[in-house]
Amino acid sequence: xxxxxxxxxxxxxxxxxxxxxxxxxxxxxxxxxxxxxxxxxxxxxxxxxxxxxxxxxxxxxxxxxxxxxxxxxxxxxxxxxxxxxxxxxxxxxxxxxxxxxxxxxxxxxxxxxxxxxxxxxxxxxxxxxxxxxxxxxxxxxxxxxxxxxxxxxxxxxxxxxxxxxxxxxxxxxxxxxxxxxxxxxxxxxxxxxxxxxxxxxxxxxxxxxxxxxxxxxxxxxxxxxxxxxxxxxxxxxxxxxxxxxxxxxxxxxxxxxxxxxxxxxxxxxxxxxxxxxxxxxxxxxxxxxxxxxxxxxxxxxxxxxxxxxxxxxxxxxxxxxxxxxxxxxxxxxxxxxxxxxxxxxxxxxxxxxxxxxxxxxxxxxxxxx
Amino acid sequence: xxxxxxxxxxxxxxxxxxxxxxxxxxxxxxxxxxxxxxxxxxxxxxxxxxxxxxxxxxxxxxxxxxxxxxxxxxxxxxxxxxxxxxxxxxxxxxxxxxxxxxxxxxxxxxxxxxxxxxxxxxxxxxxxxxxxxxxxxxxxxxxxxxxxxxxxxxxxxxxxxxxxxxxxxxxxxxxxxxxxxxxxxxxxxxxxxxxxxxxxxxxxxxxxxxxxxxxxxxxxxxxxxxxxxxxxxxxxxxxxxxxxxxxxxxxxxxxxxxxxxxxxxxxxxxxxxxxxxxxxxxxxxxxxx
Numbered sequence: 168x169x170x171x172x173x174x175x176x177x178x179x180x181x182x183x184x185x186x187x188x189x190x191x192x193x194x195x196x197x198x199x200x201x202x203x204x205x206x207x208x209x210x211x212x213x214x215x216x217x218x219x220x221x222x223x224x225x226x227x228x229x230x231x232x233x234x235x236x237x238x239x240x241x242x243x244x245x246x247x248x249x250x251x252x253x254x255x256x257x258x259x260x261x262x263x264x265x266x267x268x269x270x271x272x273x274x275x276x277x278x279x280x281x282x283x284x285x286x287x288x289x290x291x292x293x294x295x296x297x298x299x300x301x302x303x304x305x306x307x308x309x310x311x312x313x314x315x316x317x318x319x320x321x322x323x324x325x326x327x328x329x330x331x332x333x334x335x336x337x338x339x340x341x342x343x344x345x346x347x348x349x350x351x352x353x354x355x356x357x358x359x360x361x362x363x364x365x366x367x368x369x370x371x372x373x374x375x376x377x378x379x380x381x382x383x384x385x386x387x388x389x390x391x392x393x394x395x396x397x398x399x400x401x402x403x404x405x406x407x408x409x410x411x412x413x414x415x416x417x418x419x420x421x422x423x424x425x426x427x428x429x430x431x432x433x434x435x436x437x438x439x440x441x442x443x444x445x446x447x448x449x450x451x452x453x454x455x456x457x458x459x460x461x462x463x464x465x466x467x468x469x470x471x472x473x474x475x476x477x478x479x480x481x482x483x484x485x486x487x488x489x490x491x492x493x494x495x496x497x498x499x500x501x502x503x504x505x506x507x508x509x510x511x512x513x514x515x516x517x518x519x520x521x522x523x524x525x526x527x528x529x530x531x532x533x534x535x536x
Numbered sequence: 537x538x539x540x541x542x543x544x545x546x547x548x549x550x551x552x553x554x555x556x557x558x559x560x561x562x563x564x565x566x567x568x569x570x571x572x573x574x575x576x577x578x579x580x581x582x583x584x585x586x587x588x589x590x591x592x593x594x595x596x597x598x599x600x601x602x603x604x605x606x607x608x609x610x611x612x613x614x615x616x617x618x619x620x621x622x623x624x625x626x627x628x629x630x631x632x633x634x635x636x637x638x639x640x641x642x643x644x645x646x647x648x649x650x651x652x653x654x655x656x657x658x659x660x661x662x663x664x665x666x667x668x669x670x671x672x673x674x675x676x677x678x679x680x681x682x683x684x685x686x687x688x689x690x691x692x693x694x695x696x697x698x699x700x701x702x703x704x705x706x707x708x709x710x711x712x713x714x715x716x717x718x719x720x721x722x723x724x725x726x727x728x729x730x731x732x733x734x735x736x737x738x739x740x741x742x743x744x745x746x747x748x749x750x751x752x753x754x755x756x757x758x759x760x761x762x763x764x765x766x767x768x769x770x771x772x773x774x775x776x777x778x779x780x781x782x783x784x785x786x787x788x789x790x791x792x793x794x795x796x797x798x799x800x801x802x803x804x805x806x807x808x809x810x811x812x813x814x815x816x817x818x819x820x821x822x823x824x825x
Binding site: 244259275318319 | 722728730732744
């Protein structure tokens with residue numbers, strides 16, 4: 168598990184209760200300087216409350232927030248070295264683009280010449296120079312978002328908080344904005360904390376991700392760690408698609424473990440050390456793209472294999488998705504890249520096939536959730 | 537565009553005609569009648585006005601100090617009641633708009649609840665509160681704050697209280713409607729960018745609530761200006777407001793022409809600022825685009 172050496176944002180035991188409801192439950196978190204950190208979770212998981220506590224809009228019930236060595240837990244929002252980009256953008260509708268962007272500096276009584284210079288810089292950065300005298304209702308959603316971004320960045324905050332930054336944009340614009348955000352972050356070196364429910368957004372944007380559920384962090388790690396080494400069923404399921412097989416541990420040795428699964432109808436091997444003992448129940452998981460489909464039985468004796476029937480298939484162009492019914496009756500998801508051009512499918516509905524994967528692709532879900 | 541059939545055209549004209557017809561029958565025609573009467577002379581006949589045309593009544597109105605003072609007093613009382621309604625109504629409307637949805641409907645119901653009791657009864661109730669041996673004076677004497685009842689009833693102050701009380705809901709409801717629609721993230725964004733709570737209010741909440749403030753002020757000021765019942769019941773014999781003068785001229789003096797002239801003047805006083813305000817708003821909306 169990667170952890171930044173110098174914690175720029177240090178959160179300890181942060182808790183927020185709304186009456187009886189626990190929105191955020193004793194969260195500890197370290198974020199390094201210049202990171203693009205995402206907090207990922209479904210609606211109502213507490214991610215927005217966490218962000219609002221960092222911005223200073225909600226007072227924590229318990230715990231502390233430190234930024235760059237300074238405890239800001241009790242500091243009001245207007246005195247924090249933190250700015251926020253709201254999900255609704257919250258662009259002031261009665262002010263021009265220019266006035267919106269200048270607002271933060273105006274509140275600091277920045278001299279006019281300096282203010283003008285920095286507003287111009289920001290307008291350049293977000294490419295809104297031609298729109299400076301427009302009102303927000305004359306802008307597109309994407310342009311409004313860039314106004315919100317420029318407005319939040321002009322005060323050169325130590326940390327920029329982004330609440331669902333891409334949720335309101337259409338797909339094409341999302342991709343574009345995503346990379347733009349990453350470039351701006353890279354250019355300015357400001358620490359970004361993003362809250363999102365969109366796993367794809369979190370995966371592409373972030374240096375690290377925290378997966379949140381019911382007010383707690385289930386797992387914190389680099390996108391690849393979260394995807395390839397999820398620790399719980401929830402995390403595995405939340406990010407991407409996963410096939411799971413419940414079973415009982417039958418062997419533990421230096422190389423890995425073996426699990427007997429009725430659902431799989433065979434023994435499943437997984438490499439590495441895992442916190443399980445013989446006789447315990449556990450869960451083996453595998454990603455759809457790690458599974459191979461073949462007409463003949465795979466040759467490598469180490470491969471985990473099982474027989475099945477193609478229940479359903481979908482052709483997506485670059486990928487084909489298969490639903491395979493195993494002999495136990497369990498349905499698993501398999502995806503394969505269409506690597507060669509062909510007008511014919513190599514398997515069809517109701518074909519009997521073999522599915523197989525390498526033991527090192529097996530994930531052991533040790534944490535129940 | 538496709539040409540409309542004759543039938544469609546008829547219905548289209550019909551739907552447009554209905555509101556115009558309404559305005560003509562219930563606004564324009566009565567107004568013309570009042571205007572005509574205001575230009576006549578009173579006579580002992582039925583109807584009690586001549587068929588002559590002269591501006592005598594208006595010249596008399598403009599020349600007589602009593603009427604000028606009455607108009608001014610009405611403007612002043614209505615304006616101060618409007619200001620107090622705004623001062624009381626804004627925080628109330630804001631509080632309701634920001635409360636939890638379940639609480640919100642209860643609070644709104646409480647605002648509208650007084651309408652379930654006759655307006656006249658509510659003003660009478662104020663007489664019971666304000667008179668020399670009423671609830672307020674008796675409590676103050678009992679508490680030892682005063683030893684003689686203070687005269688509240690039959691003063692301008694009593695009218696002021698009555699107007700503010702009666703018209704407060706008309707201020708709260710339009711204010712609530714605008715504040716409820718306002719995205720609260722805007723205020724948070726202002727705080728986030730370094731504005732104090734006071735600054736955020738004046739920079740964001742107040743300008744965005746402007747439409748509601750204007751609507752509320754007009755809804756309070758206009759009826760308060762022409763109010764008859766409140767000054768009649770709570771005001772003294774000398775605290776004349778224009779509504780009461782109009783009534784007296786019409787009923788006791790049977791001077792229909794002068795009463796009509798008083799009404800026309802009142803209309804002018806009310807309409808001119810509204811037209812000015814709307815022109816101003818239209819200009820602002822245009823400069824924004």
